[in-house]
Amino acid sequence: MLQQSTGLQLRSTVKKEGILELSLASVPIPEPKSDEVVVRVDASPINPSDLGLMFGGADMSTAKVSGALDNPIVTASIPPSMMKSMIGRMDQSLPVGNEGAGVVVRTGSADQAQALMGKTVAILGGAMYAQFRSIKASQCLVLPQGTTPTEGASCFVNPLTALGMVETMRAEGHAALVHTAAASNLGQMLNKICIKDSIGLVNIVRKQEHVDVLKAIGATHIVNSSDPTFTDDLTEALVATGATLAFDAIGGGRLASQILSCMEAAANRTAKEYSRYGSTTHKQVYIYGGLDGGPTELVRNFGMAWGLGGWLLVPFLQKIGPEAAQKLRERVAAEIKTTFASHYNKGVSLAEALRLEEIAIYGKKATGQKYLINPNKGLAH
Amino acid sequence: MLQQSTGLQLRSTVKKEGILELSLASVPIPEPKSDEVVVRVDASPINPSDLGLMFGGADMSTAKVSGALDNPIVTASIPPSMMKSMIGRMDQSLPVGNEGAGVVVRTGSADQAQALMGKTVAILGGAMYAQFRSIKASQCLVLPQGTTPTEGASCFVNPLTALGMVETMRAEGHAALVHTAAASNLGQMLNKICIKDSIGLVNIVRKQEHVDVLKAIGATHIVNSSDPTFTDDLTEALVATGATLAFDAIGGGRLASQILSCMEAAANRTAKEYSRYGSTTHKQVYIYGGLDGGPTELVRNFGMAWGLGGWLLVPFLQKIGPEAAQKLRERVAAEIKTTFASHYNKGVSLAEALRLEEIAIYGKKATGQKYLINPNKGLAH
Numbered sequence: 046m047l048q049q050s051t052g053l054q055l056r057s058t059v060k061k062e063g064i065l066e067l068s069l070a071s072v073p074i075p076e077p078k079s080d081e082v083v084v085r086v087d088a089s090p091i092n093p094s095d096l097g098l099m100f101g102g103a104d105m106s107t108a109k110v111s112g113a114l115d116n117p118i119v120t121a122s123i124p125p126s127m128m129k130s131m132i133g134r135m136d137q138s139l140p141v142g143n144e145g146a147g148v149v150v151r152t153g154s155a156d157q158a159q160a161l162m163g164k165t166v167a168i169l170g171g172a173m174y175a176q177f178r179s180i181k182a183s184q185c186l187v188l189p190q191g192t193t194p195t196e197g198a199s200c201f202v203n204p205l206t207a208l209g210m211v212e213t214m215r216a217e218g219h220a221a222l223v224h225t226a227a228a229s230n231l232g233q234m235l236n237k238i239c240i241k242d243s244i245g246l247v248n249i250v251r252k253q254e255h256v257d258v259l260k261a262i263g264a265t266h267i268v269n270s271s272d273p274t275f276t277d278d279l280t281e282a283l284v285a286t287g288a289t290l291a292f293d294a295i296g297g298g299r300l301a302s303q304i305l306s307c308m309e310a311a312a313n314r315t316a317k318e319y320s321r322y323g324s325t326t327h328k329q330v331y332i333y334g335g336l337d338g339g340p341t342e343l344v345r346n347f348g349m350a351w352g353l354g355g356w357l358l359v360p361f362l363q364k365i366g367p368e369a370a371q372k373l374r375e376r377v378a379a380e381i382k383t384t385f386a387s388h389y390n391k392g393v394s395l396a397e398a399l400r401l402e403e404i405a406i407y408g409k410k411a412t413g414q415k416y417l418i419n420p421n422k423g424l425a426h
Numbered sequence: 427m428l429q430q431s432t433g434l435q436l437r438s439t440v441k442k443e444g445i446l447e448l449s450l451a452s453v454p455i456p457e458p459k460s461d462e463v464v465v466r467v468d469a470s471p472i473n474p475s476d477l478g479l480m481f482g483g484a485d486m487s488t489a490k491v492s493g494a495l496d497n498p499i500v501t502a503s504i505p506p507s508m509m510k511s512m513i514g515r516m517d518q519s520l521p522v523g524n525e526g527a528g529v530v531v532r533t534g535s536a537d538q539a540q541a542l543m544g545k546t547v548a549i550l551g552g553a554m555y556a557q558f559r560s561i562k563a564s565q566c567l568v569l570p571q572g573t574t575p576t577e578g579a580s581c582f583v584n585p586l587t588a589l590g591m592v593e594t595m596r597a598e599g600h601a602a603l604v605h606t607a608a609a610s611n612l613g614q615m616l617n618k619i620c621i622k623d624s625i626g627l628v629n630i631v632r633k634q635e636h637v638d639v640l641k642a643i644g645a646t647h648i649v650n651s652s653d654p655t656f657t658d659d660l661t662e663a664l665v666a667t668g669a670t671l672a673f674d675a676i677g678g679g680r681l682a683s684q685i686l687s688c689m690e691a692a693a694n695r696t697a698k699e700y701s702r703y704g705s706t707t708h709k710q711v712y713i714y715g716g717l718d719g720g721p722t723e724l725v726r727n728f729g730m731a732w733g734l735g736g737w738l739l740v741p742f743l744q745k746i747g748p749e750a751a752q753k754l755r756e757r758v759a760a761e762i763k764t765t766f767a768s769h770y771n772k773g774v775s776l777a778e779a780l781r782l783e784e785i786a787i788y789g790k791k792a793t794g795q796k797y798l799i800n801p802n803k804g805l806a807h
Contacts, residue, residue: 097703130727133694133701296726313514320514321479322738332726341724345677345716346511349736357703357730 047083047150050074052176053395053420056138057099059123059131065103067119068112069395070138075179077153082161082182088198089145089173090387091398091407091416093294093334099141101134102127105408110401117399142173142418146188146197150177158182165192167200167378174395176420186378198417199387202358203231204377205370206333207238207385209361210292212373214244216365217329221245223283223291223304226336227267228255229412230387231294236264237384245286249279249300255412270300276307283311291330292356297337301330301353302344309347323348331356336410389415394422428464428531431455433557434776434801437519438480440504440512446484448500449493450776451519456560458534463542463563469579470526470554471768472779472788472797474675474715480522482515483508486789491782498780523554523799527569527578531558539563546573548581548759555776557801567759579798580768583739584612585758586751587714588619588766590742591673593754595625598710602626604664604672604685607717608648609636610793611768612675617645618765626667630660630681636793651681657688664692672711673737678718682711682734683725690728704729712737717791770796775803 051071058066077083103121112118123131146167152158166185172178188197214222224235227248239246240263247266248259259267266282268275282288289312291304305328312324328347333356343353362370377385390413393403398418407416432452439447458464484502493499504512527548533539547566553559569578595603605616608629620627621644628647629640640648647663649656663669670693672685686709693705709728714737724734743751758766771794774784779799788797 129691130704133697302721310510316514323511325741333730335726338726340683341726343722343724343734345713345719345722349738350741352733352735353724354733354735355730360706360731 047074047085047177054172054176055099055141055174055395055398057101057141058136058138059101059134061135063123063125063128065101065119065121065123067099067399069116069399072175074151074177077151077158077179079153079155080158080182081153081179082149082158082185083151083177083179084145084147084166084168084185085150086145086173086175086178086420087147087194088392089142089418089420090199090202090389091418092143092199092202093336093410094202095141095143096408096410097335098139100408102131105404108401108404110399115396117396119399119401119404140172140175142175143171144169144199144201145173145178146194146200147178148194149185152182155182161185161187165194165197167197169201174398174418174420176395186374188378188381192381195389195392195417196386197381199230200374200377200381200385203234203387204385205362205373206358207231207235208373208376209356209358210235211238211242211244212365212369213331213356213361214290217290219288219290219329221247221286221288221290223247223249223288224294225249225291225300225304226251226294226334226412227264228258229294230415233258233262234385236262240264241384245288247279247282247286247288249304270303276303279304279307280310283307284314289326289328293330293332294334295337296332296335297339297341299342299344301332301341302347304330305347305351305353306344309351320348323350325350327352329353333357387415389417392417392419392422394418395420396423428455428466428558435553435557436480436522436555436776436779436801438482438522439517439519440482440515442516444504444506444509446482446500446502446504448480448780450497450780453556455532455558458532458539458560460534460536461539461563462534462560463530463539463547463566464532464558464560465526465528465547465549465566466531467526467554467556467559467801468528468575469773470523470799470801471580471583471770472799473524473580473583474717474791475583476522476524477789477791478716479520481789483512486785489782489785491780496777498777500780500782500785521553521556523556524552525550525580525582526554526559527575527581528559529575530566534563536563542566542568545569546575546578548578550582555779555799555801557776567755569759569762573762576770576773576798577767578762580611581755581758581762581766584615584768585766586743586754587739588612588616589754589757590739591616592619592623592625593746593750594712594737594742595671598671600669600671600710602628602667602669602671604628604630604669605675606630606672606681606685607632607675607715607793608645609639610675611796613793614639614643615766617643621645622765626669628660628663628667628669630685651684657684660685660688661691664688665695670707670709674711674713675715676718677713677716678720678722680723680725682713682722683728685711686728686732686734687725690732701729704731706731708733710734714738768796770798773798773800773803775799776801778803
């Protein structure tokens with residue numbers, strides 16, 4: 046039974062003076078409507094996709110902290126060049142956190158809502174870096190018996206993104222996939238899906254230790270962009286798999302360009318005659334992350350049959366429709382301890398998430414440095 | 427009646443030593459098959475799209491000429507970085523020239539072919555920088571009575587590309603267009619089409635004289651990328667037109683990125699709430715030329731709903747199918763002296779086209795420096 050009437054919530058504000066402020070607000074726990082439930086959030090991951098909203102374009106190397114240890118206020122400067130794209134959120138105190146899992150502690154009067162009382166559920170929809178989150182009962186993904194909130198914390202963003210890549214590949218007529226930053230939690234899931242579903246996957250990583258991580262889970266094609274033979278290795282893997290679609294988490298630099306260039310070289314291996322405009326094979330790269338926020342550089346030595354674009358989970362789910370999306374969610378719940386298992390480097394409370402030494406680590410978005418927030422850690426409830 | 431049995435043809439060879447060679451070959455005039463005709467090519471434009479095949483990636487500032495004045499041989503060095511993409515054409519003597527117009531001087535036995543004898547026709551298909559070109563009768567676009575080969579020389583590449591932009595806009599659900607290098611022959615055609623068909627068009631040019639050219643033909647939205655107010659001007663024009671699709675002839679540099687960024691700013695003018703991933707309006711830029719061969723730089727400050735890609739005429743025509751393509755061709759023939767009229771800076775013979783001082787001019791692909799080759803100029807026939 047839920048006794049308290051307020052809960053802490055992590056907030057991010059971009060001030061028009063060019064300052065980001067992160068703080069913990071005490072907010073009333075809303076009375077659930079008939080079809081709603083209140084979830085006590087016990088686990089919510091810090092995904093790279095959360096950091097854009099949370100950091101608001103600020104240069105976190107300028108961050109300072111003030112206030113009490115259990116109620117810190119972090120401020121940081123936002124470079125003037127970033128302020129233009131912040132106009133839409135100026136001076137608004139915004140909650141953060143895309144997804145999480147926890148236990149239903151209060152429900153509305155509807156049967157569907159009451160049926161969830163005490164259940165462990167996974168939820169998506171923002172404002173998860175909070176002790177409590179009210180949400181429609183229909184939006185709760187009930188986790189299989191014996192699943193902890195920690196195990197179910199990352200049911201949506203990474204699993205559905207990985208499944209979305211495979212579905213996009215099928216819908217757009219490609220035979221195999223390329224993935225960058227491939228040793229990430231998401232990348233490991235994608236490998237497990239592709240192995241299970243017999244789909245060719247070329248993994249691009251930047252470090253030998255990441256090659257080892259992927260080898261250990263049975264990945265076949267792994268190329269290291271730090272190797273001097275990188276573009277040759279990549280071309281061979283593309284010839285072997287026939288991959289003409291890549292999902293790139295990096296964004297900045299020349300990696301997308303190199304992928305397109307190697308896809309073109311692979312396509313030309315089998316070309317019968319010279320075409321002045323390059324191969325007629327359509328080569329596509331979707332940027333779905335921004336691990337490198339710098340400019341994307343395209344050398345354009347890959348003919349004219351190519352595309353580059355942004356890819357986001359939510360528009361993808363809207364495109365395939367609610368029925369197809371629900372099927373993907375059910376697969377995630379069923380395989381949450383195997384295919385879609387996530388690993389975290391560290392668990393922190395809301396207040397600990399605002400310590401500068403922790404921000405310095407998870408702010409890097411580095412593979413193997415994933416954080417899990419437990420908003421109720423160290424707090425009575 | 428055609429008396430001679432051979433004709434000159436401009437040839438381009440990439441030698442594996444990294445040398446480009448341009449020369450004039452004397453080739454037999456083929457006996458037309460039943461359904462073919464032989465066209466005496468009297469006018470063939472040098473389009474930017476011809477120069478890729480012709481120059482083979484060579485650095486034309488290194489060009490040297492040898493041989494007789496009427497039979498010159500031009501050689502130039504190809505930078506090693508360009509040689510990889512030349513593998514498919516190595517040591518092959520390739521004919522050049524996408525399109526042209528002339529008079530049918532010999533025909534096959536089929537009625538359709540014989541009906542063309544003496545007619546002035548426009549043709550597309552390569553190898554047009556030649557005195558004679560044999561081609562299927564069905565591929566000839568008969569020009570309206572009173573049309574000269576010079577007037578009909580550019581019936582395909584520019585007119586169909588301009589029409590293809592408008593058709594692509596409609597097919598992909600955009601409301602208006604952006605075009606770069608907008609004072610070009612192609613850009614002027616696009617303005618005439620858009621004025622006639624009441625389509626919003628934002629013209630991006632680089633010089634005040636190009637603003638004047640477009641004003642003179644009645645263009646409404648003209649922005650100069652050399653102005654300090656460029657991005658503001660562009661954003662206002664995008665708000666006014668609602669354009670979310672651009673065709674870019676430049677390719678290199680940050681222009682495509684600026685267009686996407688201004689489209690995003692225009693979309694956010696009407697956005698109701700802040701979205702961390704930017705507007706949900708899909709913004710698209712197609713690169714259809716490479717006036718700047720340098721890398722394309724994307725700053726990615728335009729959300730996630732965007733695409734960039736290559737766009738080519740021939741795949742577009744294949745996509746819309748032969749019937750729709752024929753309708754476009756017929757519109758071009760009907761409006762060849764008005765909407766689709768081209769202007770040339772200079773007419774040259776095949777030999778003159780290989781003079782270094784001419785290459786230095788048309789090789790720049792600058793607006794207002796367009797050349798027309800008359801392969802039969804100064805030669806008896």
